[in-house]
Amino acid sequence: MAKALEQPVPGITVGHALLARANGAAQPVDRIVHDGDTINIAADGNFGVRLLGVDAPEVSFELPRNPNFPDFPKGFVDIGDPAWTTFLTDPFAKGYQDLELRSALRAHLLTRLGPQTAANHAAHAAPATRALKDMIKLDITEQGLDETTFKIRLAFAHEILDRYGRLLCYVNRDQKQPPRPPAYNERLLAAGHVVPYFIWPNVDPFVRQQDRVADAVPAPGDVRALAESGALGRARQAVRQARDAGLGLWDHAGPLMLLPFELRFLAQRRAPDRYLIDLSDNAKELLHPQSYFRVPNPEDRLFVNAEHAPLFGAKGWSVPPM
Template sequence: MAKAIEQPVPGITVGHALLARSAGSPQPISRIVHDGDTINIAADGNFGVRLLGVDAPEVSFELPRSSDFPDWPKSFVKISHPAWTQFLADPFAPGLEPLPLRSALHSYLLGKLDATTAANHAAHGGPPTRALMDMITSDIAEQGLTPETFKLRLAFAHEILDRYGRLLCYVNRDQREKPRPAPYNERLLAHGHVMPYFIWPNVDPFVRQENRVAQAVPEPGSARQLAERGALGQARESVRQAREAGRGLWNPADPLRLHAFELRFLAGRRAPDRYVLDLSDSSRELLHPQSYHRVPNPEDRLFVNAEHAPLWAEKGWSVPPP
């Protein structure tokens, strides 16, 4: 499927558009040009959407390239593939590109990795996919609509696009009447289908956004207050309830062992680079990116991109060197 926004090569994001439409027909140039620096357009292709605040187990991903493993597929491959079993049993094997990790994180990951890790991840990847499809299908039926007439409502936070050109938002069915159902993001968390993955400053799309990202940096020591507010507070409570009930990924008989972001950085051979704020603590520090595991509950981790860390330091937070 053609994408309206894509990355033809890593680091380069481009978009594809048409002249603005009305009832499917292009509008006259005199209507689409508002003034000398503003035009109205329509997307030429589909948008990718990344649900904010959640991280589902990977269904497929790229394996690392290595001449020592020539039989490994060179593109996206399902996590159920035997190559993933081999890789996740020992992602630090000789022949793979070195992945420099701190000893504490290395030891933490070793406790999750063996010949069954890939099968565990693959088994947990199917239910979230089916759950989201079922939620959308159910919403279409409840509203008496069809796939052709069904509409979605997107709520954005600070950042609109991720590094892959996907829209970053909370997603729900488009409904004017109240009460509305919770966004798909929260529904998935509440049923334990996904792990929380909160990345600042995209923590609450339902508040007025500051003009500058720097203005959104919280006061040092205010993590607990931040953690209880708005969409972030609701999402954290949903996760806590799902974990205590043993739902989905939290099933005590077979919980998800390796989180999706861990699988990605192991396969990508890139050490974690997002700092971490412990939302359960009142300290005035950000944790080093490789210390995220020191915060035991995933809903208590608020990740901060490396490029934003200096803004936190300027506000008075203690930020360790990379």
């Protein structure tokens, strides 16, 4: 499917558009040009949307190349493929591109890796995918609509696009009359189908955002108010309840072994590069990106992109070198 936004090369995002439409018909240039610096357009293609605050087990991903495994399939490969079993049994085997990890993180990962890791990941990915499909289909039915008339509401936080050109959103059915159900992001967390993946400053789209991202930096030791209120507070509580109940990927008999972002950085051969705040503590320091596992519960992890770390340092937080 054609994309309205895409990244032809890393770091470059481009869009594709048409002249604005009215009732499906293209509008004349005289109508779509508002003034010398403003025009109205319609997207030419589809938007990819990445749900904020959640991370689902991967259905497929690209395997790293290794001359010792020349038969590894290329492109996005189903996690159930035997090649993934080989890779996740030992992603540090000879022949892969070097991945420089601290010894403590490597030791942590080794407790989660093995012949069953890929099958475990695939087993949890399927219900998560099915759950989101079912939620959307149920909303369509409940509203008495069909796939041609159903509308989606997107709520944005501070950042609009990710590095792949996808929209970063809280996603829900479009509904004018209250009460509106929780966003799909929150519903998936409550059902235990996804892992929380909170990345500052995209933690709550339903409050007035500061004019500058620097103004959103909490003071050292004052993160509890952020952690326990709004969308972030509701999401953290939902995750704790799902885990206690053994729902979804928290299944007490067979929980998710490897987190989705761990699978990605192992496959991409790129060490974690987001700092971390421990939301369970009156934190005054950012933890090193490779120390994320020292915060045991994922709902207590608030990740901070490296480019935002200096803002925290300027506010008085302790920031370790990368």
